[in-house]
Amino acid sequence: MKRNNVIFTLGAFLVLLAGFFAPSIVTNPFYFFAGYVVVQYIVIATGWNVLGGYAGYINFGAAAFFGSGVYLSAFLFNTFGVPLWIGIIAAAALGALLGLAMGYLTLQIQGVYFAIATLGLVIVLETIVHNLPGLGGARGMAVYGPAPPAWSGGPVQYVFFVILIIAVACVALARWIEHSWIGRGLRAVRASEDAAECSGVPTLKLKLVACSISGAMLAAAGAPYPFYTNFIEPVTAFSLLIGLNAIAMPLIGGTRSWAGPIIGAIVLASAQQIATVTISSELNILFVGVVLIAFVALAPNGLLGLAKRKSAGASK
Amino acid sequence: MTTRRQFNKLATLGTLGLAAPTILSSKAFAADKPIKIGASVSLTGPLASTRAGEIGYELWRDDVNAAGGLLGRKVEFVIYDDQSSASNVPAIYSKLVDVDKVDVLISPYGANLSAPLMPFIKQRNLFMVGMFALAGNDRARSDKYFHACPWGPDSMLGWPRGFFDIAKSINAKRIAIINSDLEFSSSAAQGGNQIAKEYGMEVVMNQSYPPNTSDFSAILRNINNVAPDAVFVCSYPADSAAIIRGVKEIGINDSVQIFGGSMIGPQYGSLLGSLGEDLNGLVNITTFVPAPTLESPGIERFFERYTPIAIKEKLDPLGFYIPPFYYVAGQIIEAGIKGSQSVDTAKMAQYLHSHAIDTIVGKVAFNDIGDWTKRRTLMIQVQNVKGNDINQFREPGKQVILSPEELKSGNLITPYNAARKAS
């Protein structure tokens, strides 16, 4: 365990270092544009998995949290000139609050109801944003970010580094949860909620903690987005595709461990990025649909589960 | 620490400053290489009905290449599908510029998809032709942005102005405004409100409704209740159909003189056909209709070739609204390159800012932010339509031009209820 921690910390540090120096090695900005999307989905998938993978509570509404993060940081910047890092903290706080409220309202009910209630949250929040003129309503908001710091190498390189920091922080947190008493408790909840409750696991408290952490990560993923696109509007901020990818990526990678969502996000988001600039047609979305069906049918525990099964078969 | 910072700074300079001249000089030696034009088109998603525009690009490219290309170089398009989503746009255009190394860009369709690009083209000093975005360049004020569409200067107000000019000419005082909660129609409604104020009209009702509303009876009853003189409708295709149907079903107050203004949908063949004679009397904005005042050999030849392709590919069989302007986008680039005798975007922009150019939709001149110096959107009234045959819309006289004055091809019939029945 201890040695693993050292390796993980070292790995995280190396990733950040690589991200910091990347702009001086990789001169082509395209890789930062595409890379941003991939890393953003690592954050989303990791955040989703804290509740969905560890506790088994399906959140259809990742876009609700993501979108509120997007809008909060954009609003704070446009009206008060609040810098991005405060925007990220504020977004995480809002996401945690939303998650907590959502948890209080719905966690007493069974899993599927929870999933549907979260879907509802997306629509309610999107409707609210549509009707608030201060947030630009349907016309959206242009966000012309400040000049990036000189060391960053450019605006897109800068937001890429920012989302990379968020990703490393979220993955570290998710990994810690997984190995701590929270993770053990959540696994008990997933296996059987009643049994866990009977054996003295504080299930409701655990679920609320998971809800808030998950919500905070999802909202933090949205905070740098306005500075990536320079323009936000409700339809893309609350897009169904975000909620869909948030579920699909952990599922593809494997929901049992922190590495699963990362693998899933890298595989699926890169495939989507490549498909966008190669296949360029309906086939792109068709591809996502087929991949989803294939994974559910053939590899229900994701790539990690598949790898485990392979190695178990080999050792036999 | 200092060394790293300096190293990074140097790298920044390299990407921002030094890269441009290197690309330029390599272009100078690349006379045999094709000129590349990069664009994204919404092949899928809610804006997929705009994909017919791609035919415009292809026809222009074929015409230019058949005539020997530009400066002796062939023209080539690099086109990706943005899936109608603004979140795909930054990566796509970075791919076009940084990986595919295109020479000039054409924007995606509309303001929502173009907005993410504006800081990018400004920072990177890129040449882009704008497609259908209202006020696309008002904030970024790039001097290498040229609009292919006839919105004219101050387009946020220019787009609704045609309708309110007609309302003013018939002395309408009380206006009702309804709009869909989407970007384009919200902008139009906001512009409408401002112009109503400017013209001293009273906005007696102002309602927005969510996309995918299929029942408009409540809204229409509220309109009938306030008895306005004119109803300014800013809608998208599905709601436009539902509103026209609703008017037929619920009826409309006799006080209403003119109805319509900013309805997207009745420009497309599919809705013109399916609504047919129910459209009679509608006063609406469009960009092109068959009319004696708009005839030219260029546009005729365009439609001769467009129609069979569109029918074969199941795209808009009429294609009045969007496709001609995709051809125009190509012509703007063509004029810039031929006029300045180079693919240096600064020289191209300079030429386009100082010369009026010929296109298949007429002579076009640009102001300092690339908008047409003169608005050329059309306000039409649908008249004399019988049944649902789509081909009747190819004849003049079905959509008569009321404004602008110099293109006028018919007279307004009022009130709306009389115009609906007259045929």
Added chain:
Amino acid sequence: MTSSLDIFLNAISTGIVLGSIYASIALGLAITFGILHIPNVAHPALVIVGAYFVFFMGQWGVGAIAAALVGLPVFYLLGMALYSFYSRTFERQGQANVLQSLTLFFGLSLVIEIIIALLFGSELKSVDASYVGSSLVLGPITMPYRLLVPALFAPIMIGALWLYLHRTHSGTAIRAVAHDDRALSISGINPTWIKRHAFGIATATAVVGGAALIIMGPVEPFAGRFQIGRVFAIVVLAGMGSIPGTLVVAIMIGIAESFVSAYLTPSWSPGVAFAILLLALGLRPQGLFGATR
């Protein structure tokens, strides 16, 4: 001149009619999700398939209602096939968990939408019928036939389904399967067959829902997405498995939306169904018509 009483009466009647149309879209889900506990998020996409089926038959001169009737057996078989795929996928892995079945149907709905878009293009499609464009006028109330005709579908389907579930042997078996698989197999009925049969019926309702949708207004391949939220809200709010409750709740939501449109502003109406749902889930999780468990 319309008076405020007229607006009130019309808001109520429009709400009832819209709600009834929502019910015909939600009905299939009330069976798959409410009775079989399969979270079939692809149901709205299947409704769109139904709408395109009706459109396609319309090209050959078949009226919308006749097309829906022709479609019933076709969609019943399609539903059986879908269930076979579903159960085979999950039988092999033992119990299906919610995440996997949700994802499966999510993937399926994407595939369905794209196939429709590839076959028919993504432009709006509509059907024409003699009753489209005219209205029934009853005193102050004006009701377009375009809404009135499809609104009749749901009560008829729900009545027939209720009779079937309560008066026939296989109907009783469907209700039983919701409660206990094993008891059913002891009594000599194959639960898998019963579930497949029920899934078939649920999918058959999609073609009727699709007919309702396309009579009401033009349809595009991705139109199902906007219904997912509302139909789930209806089914959950009605209480899982309550078929008549589906109609009542759908009408309540229809009226609520219609009132928001008439008196507040239509732009708030998409949130209405969910605001009600979120409140109800907090206060009465078993739904309005569900039995306490």
